[in-house]
Amino acid sequence: MSNDPSQDFAITYPVESSLFITAPPGYGKTYVMIKRIEYLILRGCIKPPQKLLALTFSNAAADEMKKRLRINIPYGEKYVDIMNFHTFAYKLLRCYGNYIGISRFFTILDENKKIEYKNNYYRAYIRSSSSKWEREADFVSEYNTWYNKKFLQGTDYIDVENEMTFENLRSSMNEDLINKENLDFDHLLFKAIDLLQQNEYVKNLFLNKYPILLADEFQDTNYIQYKLFKEIGIDSNGTKKVVYVMGDKKQAIMRFQGANPDNIAFLIQDFNCEIYQLNKNHRADSEHILHITKKLRDPSFFVSEAKNEIYIHNTVEEEMKRIIEIILRLLQNGVNLHNICILFPQKRTSNCIKKVFKKNSIEYVDISDFKMGSITEEYSALIEGIRNQIEEKCVKKSVRRIIDELIDENYSGESKNTILLTTIRKFSSSFDRGHYSSIEVWKRLQEFYNCIQMEIDWVQLVKSNVRNKVYLSTIHGSKGLEFDYIFMVGIVNFKMPHSTLCFPCSDFRNPKQVEISESKDLFYVGVSRAIKEIIFFYS
Template structure:
C-alpha cells in the first residue's frame, strides 16, 4: 500500500496527546481526508486519461504530412521530442493569426520551441525575422536554449532570433534609436524619491510609495498618463500632485522606469511610421507566450508590429488570467476572433504534468467560471493518488500539521525538502507556516520579499508602541511612532535626543510637548498617546494591539488611505488581524516581544544564506508567484472563505480600485472569477500530490470551506456566496471591527449551543454571525454557564478565579464570541 494510504479514506489510528491546557484528549494522527469538509458528494473528480496515441503521436502515423514536414517531425522524435496532434497542428500553422489555448501543463513551451524550429527548418524563415515575446528573462533564455538544441539548428541561428521579454524588446528598440536615459528600476530608490517628494509637499508619509507606483502603473499600461489621474477628492488631488512631481523629476534627471520603457516604445512607433514599417518588414512572424498576462499597452505594441500580415501566434490560457492588478485582461483571449476574424484556434488539452485526480479537480474548480473558453483537460500520466483535504482549527494548527508532515516524509526518506511547495493567496497568510519552518530549522525559501510579518512597515509601529510600554526609554522604538502623531521622524527624534540629553526623562517621548510649532490639538494627542502607552503594560498582547488599533492606528491607516474603500486597505487590515492572531498565543507583552525578536533574529540568519534557486528547500510563495511552476508536492493553505476567495474580491462591488468600467455586480463577478482562476492555478501546480487545507478559524473569525472546493464536489454554493457577499461587501472595508476585545463581561446562556445575544432563530433564518476566538475564564460547575473574558496579564497568569455568579472555581479556555 502507498505510504499515503491514510489520506485516501483509510481510518487513521488515534493517539492520546497532551493539550496546552494540560488535558488529555483524543486526536487523529492525521487530519487529511479524501474530500473537503462539508462536501455533499463522495465522488472524487478525475480527469479522463488520454490514450497513448493521442498523448504522443509519431509523425509517421498521420500520413497526411508532406515529405519535408514528416522529415522534420521524425527528426524531433529521434531527439526525444514527441508531439500530440494538436501540438503538431499548432506547429504547422504558420500563416495568419493563431490562438493556441494551452491548458495547465499542456506542453506550450515545447509547441513554441518546435514551431520556431519548423519556421526555420521547413519554411525557411530568416532567424532575424522571428520575434518571440514572453514575460520573464528566465523563460526567454530557456526558449533560446531549447531552440538551439533542436535537430539541425545551432546556437548561431538561435542567437539571431529575437526571443525577449516585452521590456527587453522595447528597451532594445529605444536604445537602437538613440535613447540614452538611465533605467530607474530600483524599487527602494523609487520609494525614497517619492518620500522625498511627499516631504517637499508637506505630505510626510501620507501614502505608501508602493501604492503610488501601482496607481501610476495602472494608468500607463492602460494608455493613460499621470495628467489623466482623477481629482474627485482631496486624496486624488494630493496623489496626482505627488506623481506629477515624480514624473517631472525623472524627466529632469534623464531617468525612465520600466513602464516608461513600454510607453516610450509605443509612442515612438506611433510617431515614427517609417520605423514601424521597418519593424514590420523585418519581423514576419510574431509569437507571444503567456498571452493571458498581456496588458493593453503590450497588446497594442504587438498588434502594430504584426500588421498587416498578422502572422501572429499567441499562446495562453484564459483560465490562468490572474494578473488583472497589472492590467492583464482575459478578454484579449476571449475576443481574439473579433479582432482577427480569420484566426485559427487550437486547443492543447492534454496535461502532461499531473496525475488524473489533480487534473480532474482543476477541471471541476474552473468549469464554474462563466467568462471562459470551454475546455476540459485530459491527463497523460497515470497514478492513483488523490488530493487530500484538511480542516484544522486555525492557521497555527494548519502550520503544525503541514510542517510536521514534511518533516516526517523527509525523515523517512520518501521525499526531499525541495519536493515541497506551500502556496497561499496573500503574503500575510504565510505567517504561521513560516514561523514553524524557522523554529524547526527546516530549510526553506520564501519567494516573497523575505520579510516576516513583524518586519512590515504597517506592523512595526504597533510593535514599537508595545516596546515603549515595557521600556519607555527605547529610543529605537520611537521613530516609527512619530509619523502616527503626524510629526516628521528626523525632526522629532532630533528634538527628543537633544532635549533629553539635558533633562533625561523616564519617558523621553514627553519632550515632544516642547517641540516648536505644535498646535493645541496636537499637544492633546501627544498627551493621550503617552497615557495610552502607559496603559498597555498590564494588557495581554492581543488586547494591547486591539487597544492601539481602536485608539488611533486604524484611523491613522484609513487617513493614509483617505477613507477610500480599496483592496489595499483590506490587505492592511488583514495584516493587523494576523498580528492579533499571532499575539493571542501569548500571556504577556514581554513574552510576545521576546518571541518576535527571536523570530527576527532567526530569519535574518536564514536570509544571510538565501539564493534565488530553490535547491533542497521547501518553497513558500503566493499563488501569483507560482504560475508557470510545478512541484512534486503542493500544499495549498488557507483555502477558506474570506481568504480564497479573498475578502477583497467578495467586497469588490464596494471597492474603489476595481477595473475601470466595471461596477457593482460586474465588478463582483469579475473579481470572483479571478479568485477561482487563482484556485485553479494553485491546484494545477502539483504533479504527484496535492494537499488542501481550510482552517475553521481565520484571524479570529469563523471561516467556511472555500466554495471553490465544495462546488468541485457538486455542491451548490449559492447560499454561502450570498452570505459571504453580505458579510464582506456590506461592511466598510478596512474599518475596525466592533467588539474586538472589548470590555470584560460575564455572559449567561440559556442553551448550550446559543451565543450571547442570539435571538434563538433557526439556523437557516439568517447568515451566521461573524465570530472570533478569545481567551476566557469558564465556570466549572455543571449547573452554571458563566464565562468572563480575559483582558489583563494578571488574569492570564492567575492560577484560579471564583465564578462571579455561583462562586465555583473557573478554568481558562477559549470561546467563540460574535464580532
C-alpha cells in the same frame, strides 16, 4: 516527449494564418512554442537577416524558451529573437531613443526608488496642503490605483476629486526622471510606442526585420504591452503580420498589476486569429489532480469520487503541526525537500510557517525573497553603490572589480557568499569581455545594472540551484513553476477559494455581490503547480 494530436495541429498550423492557442498549465505550452519555431525555421519561412520575434511576459518564459531552443536547434538564435516585452522596448530605446530625445545611456529605475519619489512628493506637496491623506501609504495606494486603471489597463477612469493632484505627480515624476536619464519599466513601453509612432524609419526597420510575431502568456499583458505589440504587428497601411500567440484566461491572476485578459479578445479581432486549444495535460501525474483542474476549468465536469486530502484544524498551531508531520513522513519515504512547495494566497502567511520551520530545523527558501523588489531592498547598499558609481562615471578597470569591492565593503562572512551575490559576481564578468571591452567602464556598469533588473530570472535561478529546502511562495509567485508535492495553506472562507464557489455554502450570501473570478483563477493556478499530490490546509 512525443506530440499529442492537439500539439501536432498547433505546431504545423498553416504558416500564412494567424492563430491564438488556449494553453492550460501543464499542456506543453513552451514545448509547442519551441516546436513551432523549429517548424518555421526548417520550412525556410525565415531568411536572414529577417528573424522571428517571440515575446513573453516574464524572464522565466523567455529563458526557458532560449534553453530549449539551444538544445533543439543549436543554430536557432540566428533565426529568432526571444525576449520579454520590456527587454524589447529597452533594446529599441538603447539603439534609437535619441530620435525622441531619450539618452541612449539611461538607467532603469528600480521600484523602491519610485516609491521613494512618491513618498517625497507627498511630504513636499501634499501633507501640508491636504487633510485627505494623513499617511504617505494611503496617498501612494490611491495614486497607484488611479495609475493602473488609467494607464496600464487603458480605461477612461477619472478620479474627479484627485485627478489634477495625481496627474501633477505623474508629470513631475516623468519629467524629473527623464532629465536625470532614468526610465522606469512603464517608461520603457510608453517611450518605445512613442518612438515607433513618431518615426516611420525606425518602425519600418522592425516591421521588415520581423515578418512573423509569436507571443505567450497573453492573458498577463496590460494595455501598453498590447499597444506595443500592435505597433510592431500592423503597419501604417493597416497590413497585419502573421501572429502565433498563446494564453489562457483561466490563468489571469495579474489584474492587480494592470494586466487585462481581454487583450486576448482584442488580439483575435485585430489580427483575424483562428482559435484552438491544447487538450492534454502532460504535467499532472495523478488522476485526482487531473480531475480537480478539469473541474475548475469546466464546472460541468463530473467527478465520481473526491480523493483530495483536506485538513481542517481549530488553530493555526494545529495546522502547522500537521504540515510538519506530513513533511517528515514524506522525508522518510525518500522525498527530497526541494520537491515540496507550500503555497499561500497572501505573503504574511509565510511568517508563521518560517517560525515553525526554524523551531523544527526544517530548511526552507522563500521565493518572494528573490523578486527584484525584495532584492533591491535586501541588498540596498550594493544597489545604491552601483547607482553612485554610474552617476559618478567611474573609471575603474572593470565591472567585476567594482562589484567585488562593493560586496566586500558591505557584506561579510556567509552573507557575501549567498546564491544571489555569487551570481551577481559571475554575471558582472560578462560585461568586461567581448564587445563590452571597448566601452567605458561606467557605461558597461550601467548596462550590467539594467540587465540584472531585466534579464535574470532570479526565481528559476534559485529553483535550479537550491536543494534540500522546502519552497515557500505566494500563489502569484509560483506561476511557471512545478513541484511534485504542493501544500496549499490558508484555504479560508471568504478568501480563497471564496465561499461562493461552494454551492452548498452560498445560500447565506449573494454570489453577485462579490467578483470571484480572479480568486477562482488564483486557486486554479495554485492547484496546477502540482505533479504528484496536492494537500489543502484550513484552520
